[in-house]
Amino acid sequence: MYRVVIVDDEPISRNGIEAFIDWNREGMMAVAICANGEEALTALNACSADILITDIKMPLMNGIELMKQALELYPSLKVIMLSSYSDYEYVREGLKLGAVDYLLKSALDPEELLEVLHRCISMLKEERKKELEFNHYQHEAIYKERKCLEQQIKRMMVQAKLSFSSIDWAPSWMRQQYACIYLMLDSAEELREKHGYLHVQLLLEEFQEVFYENMPEGAAVLSGERSLFLLLPVSVCNWDIRILRLKRSVEAELNLSISVGFAVEEGIYGVLNGLANSRMACQRRFFEGVGGIYEWKENQAAINVSKMEIEALDWSPFFEIIRNGDPVSSAVEYAIDQWKGLCLNPEQIKKAAYDLLLHIKELQADTGSLLTDQFDLLEQAETLDQIASLFKCVLEEMEPSFTPRIPDNGNGGQLITKALEYIDAYYRENLTLQMVADSIHISKNYFSILFKQQTGYNFIDYLIELRIREAKRLLAEEDDRIYDVAETLGFNGVKYFSRLFKKMTGLTPLEYRKKYKETCSPIT
Structure with missing residues (x-):
């Protein structure tokens, strides 16, 4: 719908022009009917019209002055002048200024006016078509230029070097300060499993397109299966705020989370350094949580930790915790402190965690498939939180702490295996040697001898050890009273339980609870 402003100081004339045309049918609308030039200029500022029909001679501001000011504000505005026979000099000036045509007010004909209006519309359509073509051409040229830059940067990343003889392709902004921004899709593996590998690539490409649409300069390079590397001139106003807004907008629109690391470099030869530093900054997501924006800092430089240093870590306290049946969370916390102490990177921590699980395999039979899955x-x-949580769950599932291995595959070994299963089911009750022997249909004397041979434990020692280990778990993970813990596990009174517990652990039940209660909470 084309918008038309009509200006004439004579009410009959301006109202007649409005009545001449069926504006809606012709794809136009008269948005303002004005009595003078000043009123018309105000209306133009308010409604940004396409066509101006104006009388030449008017009070306050004549048509020529109105036309001059209107065309300065809106160069694409089409002007039709209304004149009398004596206005020839004004008409000539108006045509020089760019009026489409003039019509004599005394002989104004609806068809003639409509013909000039149609000519204005044709001119507007043609100009807009050319403008669209020019914008498209300009967009294509800029797009090709950016894609060329993108390829050059990608080539640098692959070759891990930049030839001093091949920098002509670099735009001027790369010779000054620019931000290197490394983006990683969070939960990318989950996205792949749910929607497929191509979906993740399409998400990255979509962010790349949004970046190009919103940033007048810069480059965006796909740098991995889940990451994007951006370069953006620091001269771009509030570049960091714009990146934050862009990140939030894409996250909201695509329903995903993105972590960002950035570093500022200067000069073409800083690109590879910027890539390494921004990527390292983004790795802080592993320690600080996903979805954040992390700035590279000088003290964040990678520490080269040798395999020998990692292997030299003291894990005896870790395995002591496992063997003693103390809370698994305490063991995991010890492991994390060890890894952090060496400033290991995420991949080294993952490898170290897996190596620990392999060592624990010695405490538990048939865990190969479990370890492969884990x-x-x-x-x-x-994130490190995810590693800790997974590691804790694996240790709890493996239960490597206490169940003895039975060396005999014959009848004796099978009997004691059944006895161990019975003990495991009823150890909280007032269990006796006779009851266990009866469960496998042998005498208690023979059971006592066979149990010692197969497990290395006396029956009562094994039963007490089992109960104390469960007491540790209850004290650390539950809020039951110490009296209730003793009663639940079949101990003969809380005093006896407390004395026995301290003798075996070195701590009273209350001291143990205080020491391990916090470490048993979810690791964060």
């Missing part, structure tokens, strides 16, 4: 999950973990 190693896959370790590889997919994106």
Whole structure:
């Protein structure tokens, strides 16, 4: 719908022009009917019209002055002048200024006016078509230029170097300060499993397109299966705020989370350094949580930790915690402190976690398939919290702490295996040697001898050890009273339980609870 402003100081004339035309049928609308030039200029500022029909001679501001000011504000405005026979000099000036045509007010004919209006519309259509073509051509040229820059940067990343003889392709802004921004899709593995590999690539490409649409300068390079590397001139006003807004907008629109690391470099030869630093900054997501924006800092430089240093870590306290049946969370916390102490990177921590699980395999039979599955999950973990949580679950599932291995595959070994299962089911009750022997249909004397041979434990020592280990778990993970813990596990009174517990652990039940209660909470 084309918008028309009509200006004439004579009411009959301006109202007649409005009545001449069926504006809606012709694809136009009269948005303002004005009595003088000043009123018309105000209306133009308010409604940004396409066509101006104006009388030449008017009070306050004549048509020529109105036309001059209107065309300065709106160069594409089409002007039709209304004149009398004596206005020839004004008409000539108006045509020089760019009026489409003039019509004599005394002989104004609806068809003649409509013909000039149609000519104005044709001119507007043609100009807009050319403008669209020019914008499209300009967009294509800029797009090709950016794609060329993108390829050059990608080539640098692949070759890991920049030839001093091949920098002509670099735009001027790369010779000054620019931001290197490394983006990683969070939960990319989950997205792949749910929607497929191509979906993740399409998400990255979509962000790339949004970046090009919103940033007048810069480059965006796909740098991996889940990441994007951006270069943006620091001279772009509030570039960091714009990146934050862009990140939030894409996250909201695509329903995903993105982590961002950035570093500022200067000069063409800083690109590879910027890539490394921004990527390292983004790795802080592993320690600080996904979805954030992390700035590279000088003290964040990678520490080269040798394999020998990692292997030299003291894990005896870790295995002591496992063997003693103390809370698994305490063991995991110890492991994390060890890794952090060496400043290991995420991949080294994942490898170290898996190596620990392999060592624990010695405490538990037939865990090969479990470890294979859990190693896959370790590889997919994106944060240290996830590693800790997974590691804790694996240790709890493996239960490597106490069940003895039975060396005899014959009848004796089978009997004691059944006895261990019975003990495991009823150890909280007032269990006796006779009851266990009866469960496998042998005498208690023979059972006592056979149990010692197969497990290395006396029956009562094994039963007490089992109950104390469960007491540790209850004290650390539950809020039951110490009296209730003793009663639940079949101990003969809380005093006896407390004395026995301290003798075996070195701590009273209350001291143990205080020491391990916090470490048993979810690791964050």
